[in-house]
Amino acid sequence: xxxxxxxxxxxxxxxxxxxxxxxxxxxxxxxxxxxxxxxxxxxxxxxxxxxxxxxxxxxxxxxxxxxxxxxxxxxxxxxxxxxxxxxxxxxxxxxxxxxxxxxxxxxxxxxxxxxxxxxxxxxxxxxxxxxxxxxxxxxxxxxxxxxxxxxxxxxxxxxxxxxxxxxxxxxxxxxxxxxxxxxxxxxxxxxxxxxxxxxxxxxxxxxxxxxxxxxxxxxxxxxxxxxxxxxxxxxxxxxxxxxxxxxxxxxxxxxxxxxxxxxxxxxxxxxxxxxxxxxxxxxxxxxxxxxxxxxxxxxxxxxxxxxxxxxxxxxxxxxxxxxxxxxxxxxxxxxxxxxxxxxxxxxxxxxxxxxxxxxxxxxxxxxxxxxxxxxxxxxxxxxxxxxxxxxxxxxxxxxxxxxxxxxxxxxxxxxxxxxxxxxxxxxxxxxxxxxxxxxxxxxxxxxxxxxxxxxxxxxxxxxxxxxxxxxxxxxxxxxxxxxxxxxxxxxxxxxxxxxxxxxxxxxxxxxxxxxxxxxxxxxxxxxxxxxxxxxxxxxxxxxxxxxxxxxxxxxxxxxxxxxxxxxxxxxxxxxxxxxxxxxxxxxxxxxxxxxxxxxxxxxxxxxxxxxxxxxxxxxxxxxxxxxxxxxxxxxxxxxxxxxxxxxxxxxxxxxxxxxxxxxxxxxxxxxxxxxxxxxxxxxxxxxxxxxxxxxxxxxxxxxxxxx
Numbered sequence: 001x002x003x004x005x006x007x008x009x010x011x012x013x014x015x016x017x018x019x020x021x022x023x024x025x026x027x028x029x030x031x032x033x034x035x036x037x038x039x040x041x042x043x044x045x046x047x048x049x050x051x052x053x054x055x056x057x058x059x060x061x062x063x064x065x066x067x068x069x070x071x072x073x074x075x076x077x078x079x080x081x082x083x084x085x086x087x088x089x090x091x092x093x094x095x096x097x098x099x100x101x102x103x104x105x106x107x108x109x110x111x112x113x114x115x116x117x118x119x120x121x122x123x124x125x126x127x128x129x130x131x132x133x134x135x136x137x138x139x140x141x142x143x144x145x146x147x148x149x150x151x152x153x154x155x156x157x158x159x160x161x162x163x164x165x166x167x168x169x170x171x172x173x174x175x176x177x178x179x180x181x182x183x184x185x186x187x188x189x190x191x192x193x194x195x196x197x198x199x200x201x202x203x204x205x206x207x208x209x210x211x212x213x214x215x216x217x218x219x220x221x222x223x224x225x226x227x228x229x230x231x232x233x234x235x236x237x238x239x240x241x242x243x244x245x246x247x248x249x250x251x252x253x254x255x256x257x258x259x260x261x262x263x264x265x266x267x268x269x270x271x272x273x274x275x276x277x278x279x280x281x282x283x284x285x286x287x288x289x290x291x292x293x294x295x296x297x298x299x300x301x302x303x304x305x306x307x308x309x310x311x312x313x314x315x316x317x318x319x320x321x322x323x324x325x326x327x328x329x330x331x332x333x334x335x336x337x338x339x340x341x342x343x344x345x346x347x348x349x350x351x352x353x354x355x356x357x358x359x360x361x362x363x364x365x366x367x368x369x370x371x372x373x374x375x376x377x378x379x380x381x382x383x384x385x386x387x388x389x390x391x392x393x394x395x396x397x398x399x400x401x402x403x404x405x406x407x408x409x410x411x412x413x414x415x416x417x418x419x420x421x422x423x424x425x426x427x428x429x430x431x432x433x434x435x436x437x438x439x440x441x442x443x444x445x446x447x448x449x450x451x452x453x454x455x456x457x458x459x460x461x462x463x464x465x466x467x468x469x470x471x472x473x474x475x476x477x478x479x480x481x482x483x484x485x486x487x488x489x490x491x492x493x494x495x496x497x498x499x500x501x502x503x504x505x506x507x508x509x510x511x512x513x514x515x516x517x518x519x520x521x522x523x524x525x526x527x528x529x530x531x532x533x534x535x536x537x538x539x540x541x542x543x544x545x546x547x548x549x550x551x552x553x554x555x556x557x558x559x560x561x562x563x564x565x566x567x568x569x570x571x572x573x574x575x576x577x578x579x580x581x582x583x584x585x586x587x588x589x590x591x592x593x594x595x596x597x598x599x600x601x602x603x604x605x606x607x608x609x610x611x612x613x614x615x616x617x618x619x620x621x622x623x624x625x626x627x628x629x630x631x632x633x634x635x636x637x638x639x640x641x642x643x644x645x646x647x648x649x650x651x652x653x654x655x656x657x658x659x660x661x662x663x664x665x666x667x668x669x670x671x672x673x674x675x676x677x678x679x680x681x682x683x684x685x686x687x688x689x690x691x692x693x694x695x696x697x698x699x700x701x702x703x704x705x706x707x
Contacts, residue, residue: 019046020189020222021070021107026082028062028069034295036079039065041246043082047190047222054225054237054254056269058562059533060291062246063226067194070224071109072099086190105135108183108221110212112195114175117182118167124151124178125163131185150181153218154211157652171653172414173204177211184215191216192224197232201413201589203650206633209236210649228563230273231592231635234258235642242266245292245302248321252328254639262330262338264307267345272567273637274596284596285346286568290532301332308347309334364404367439367470367550367583368425373398374433375417375424375607379658390658394420396607397434404550405577407584409598409615411591411630413654417607418587422553425585428467439470439550469499472544476556478536482528488514488539489524495546513542518572534565538572545576554586558593570597591634595619600699603627606657606665609691613700623694623702625672663687664705672706680706 028040040062047053055063068074070084072091084091087106091099103109111117119127128147132138138146144163151159154177167175176196183191193212197205209232216223225237233240233254240257242250242265250263261267271285289306292298298305300315307314314333321331324339337343374397379390395417402408410418424431430444437443443464475481482491492513496506514521517538528536537557544552554573558566570593576582588594594601595615602612603626611624622628629648636642650669661667663685673684683689683705694700 017048020049020086021047021224022083022085023047023070024083024085026066026069026084027080028065028074029079030075031077031079032295034293037294038246038297039294040069043243043246043248045241045248045251047224049189049220049222050216051238052216052223052225052236054227054233054240055243056227056230056233056240057243058291058564059228060294061243063243064194065246066243067109067192067224067226071103071107071192072096073109101135104131104182104188105186106188107190107192108186108188110176110179110183110191110193110196112198114172114179115167117179118175120167123164123166124170127178128163128181128185131182135186146185147181150185151178154178154181154215155207155651156181171204173200173207174653176200176204176208180208180211180215184219184221187219188221189219190224191219191221192226194226195228196225197227197229202591202633202635203413203629205232205635206647206649212236229635230270230563230637231642234637234639235635242269245297246294247331248329249303249331250328251321252330256327258637258639260327260339260341261345262324262327262335263332264309264334264338264345264347265303267338268306268308269564270637271346272564274567274570274592275637284567284571286571287564309338309343309345364406364581364583365440366401366437367404368402368585369437370401370421370425370434371399371436372434373421373424373431373436375420376432392656392658393607393660394657395424396660398604398607398609399434400602400609400612402551402583402585404583405581406600407577407586407598409586409588409594409601410604411588411594411601412604414589415606415654415657416604417657418604419555420607421604422473422555422585422587426471426473426553428464428471438467441467443467469547470550471553472547472549472551473553473555474537474540474544474557477560478533478540479528481540482536482543484528487525487527488531491528491539492524492543492546495543499547509546513545516545516576517542518568532565533561534568537561537565537569541569541572541576545580549582551583551585554584554588556588557586558588559590566593573597591630603630606654606660608665608703610666610704611700611702612691613694613697613702617694617697617700621694621697623700623707624666624704625670625706626666627702629671661685664689664703670706672704676706 024044026040026043029036029038043066045053055066057063069080074080080092082092086102091102125144125147128150129143132143132146148159148163151163156162156174156177170178196212197208200208227233237254240252240254241248242263244265250266257266261270268285268287272287274284287306292302301318304310304314311333319331319333321329324330324335327339334343338345373395375395377392377394378388379392380386381389398421400408410421412418425436428443435442489510492510493506496509510524511521514523519535519538558569561569577584586598598615600613601615601618602609603624605626611627619631622631629650632647652669655668667673667684673681689703689705691701691703694702
């Protein structure tokens with residue numbers, strides 16, 4: 001692993017270049033009981049060889065439907081019109097047999113979920129070889145050799161042996177590499193990538209994007225990159241198209257878009273992205289309201305009801321996508337005013353719910369204390385008679401404190417032990433090893449294995465029930481955490497009924513909770529399915545607050561939300577922390593959000609905390625090489641900085657927690673280890689580094705021999 005400076009060539013493609021893909025007036029609709037749902041309404045663009053077009057927008061804007069329409073992968077019930085010209089051939093209207101001769105050869109696709117593109121009963125080498133032989137006259141041996149070469153190209157270690165492995169034997173990042181290898185196997189002229197990094201850790205995301213760029217360079221293909229991450233767009237797209245209500249509302253080059261967004265929707269999207277530069281937190285401005293229902297679009301501009309600068313004319317006529325001098329194409333009646341700087345497309349709206357961010361109230365009482373926490377799981381083998389063949393060390397010696405009014409973020413790659421740590425705290429039972437104390441009470445006594453307050457050995461159920469009031473959780477998927485059969489009122493009443501509250505007290509408290517999270521109390525009659533994603537997450541937060549907890553555990557509370565909705569929930573969490581003095585323990589993989597919300601951060605790797613400290617100190621002066629790699633992989637929504645900054649790309653996969661190294665757990669992937677002296681390397685291999693304080697930085701500690 002080396003420290004590399006990423007600099008992309010962003011010079012424009014010569015004007016005489018012929019598009020590899022031309023889309024004209026693409027329209028996609030689906031039947032429904034309420035009438036036709038117009039998912040895509042008149043999308044047009046040209047894709048030039050070697051260029052990347054990024055398509056962004058909220059969920060339901062038509063991004064994926066556009067990709068599926070281009071690929072000919074829509075369901076039979078869909079109605080597709082327009083032109084998709086690839087290599088001089090119009091793909092619209094071709095039957096599946098004709099499309100199968102094009103897909104995989106002239107156009108390839110990288111799906112969001114790699115398992116959906118990989119047949120589980122075939123080895124990855126077989127899948128690649130079959131994809132090659134379908135379109136090329138190759139022998140089995142030649143196809144297999146080419147499959148091995150492709151696996152090597154996309155960075156699969158030991159490709160010859162791994163070609164015989166099956167998809168389930170690969171990690172998520174490795175499976176996505178295989179899907180990219182499948183997409184480029186026949187050197188297509190066009191690649192379509194639909195959210196290729198959504199479910200991946202930030203370090204793996206950086207690797208996959210580098211592989212995608214390499215694949216594009218090897219094939220010379222034009223790339224259509226569909227994503228909701230504006231940082232990814234800033235770093236990898238040449239041109240950007242912003243979608244809203246099934247159509248492009250702004251289309252220009254990436255530098256112009258981020259420098260001066262001219263469509264109010266684009267400006268509000270960018271204003272909702274949490275970015276922190278030098279510790280300064282600018283207010284997040286969520287986009288109010290909800291996107292229009294595709295089956296019942298308004299007469300004028302679909303964004304008019306959410307737009308801060310809309311005119312009366314915007315509500316009567318939908319503006320066409322028109323060229324704005326020096327900027328590109330914009331569908332807005334006020335584009336000229338915005339482009340010349342006389343009008344702010346964001347309006348004068350301030351954040352509706354305050355600004356999230358470190359409260360700096362570190363002098364509060366200790367709400368949570370964890371000391372030397374240990375959690376292991378048995379590794380068993382055998383179909384009928386299970387026998388233990390090993391131990392998975394999920395959490396190993398984790399220690400930290402959390403005070404009232406403070407937010408601590410647990411970050412790290414998947415498998416680092418973040419969620420296991422959270423779950424051990426929420427179990428409210430004596431841990432396997434170590435000590436957990438909540439609100440001054442050690443939970444061993446409240447779990448049935450410790451000694452009760454009176455000195456007996458029976459379970460202290462009363463104490464555990466009291467602690468349950470003090471600790472609540474907000475889940476990643478709000479729909480999965482709310483019973484779909486119950487209305488909002490009953491969902492919020494359940495925890496209050498468990499406390500023995502009376503009917504009038506419950507009614508009053510539910511009204512208070514809904515108001516507290518910024519919802520209309522009239523929503524109490526609705527069911528979860530009738531709510532938007534942001535509204536459901538607010539209900540989840542209200543339910544967690546029902547018992548007046550001291551500690552909220554936030555398990556990826558924002559990962560399932562659009563950036564515009566995410567901004568509103570971030571502001572809500574910040575306001576609630578200030579008003580109620582809550583302590584938050586947050587698990588998240590979006591480090592930009594973590595930096596915006598958290599007072600302190602603990603970085604975990606293979607069950608160990610390798611660095612912990614104040615958020616801004618850790619971001620400005622990271623000590624541990626793993627922390628440096630994590631932070632350098634965060635996509636920045638700024639094309640200039642994103643394409644010229646130094647990045648550390650971690651090579652290889654995180655080792656298995658069933659076979660931890662005897663020394664430092666990061667030694668196999670550490671860049672400093674390779675540069676260290678022989679005696680330091682010996683210590684790294686044989687001695688587990690103890691956490692030590694960073695000189696002159698209170699509360700900042702790290703575990704590394706080489707720093």
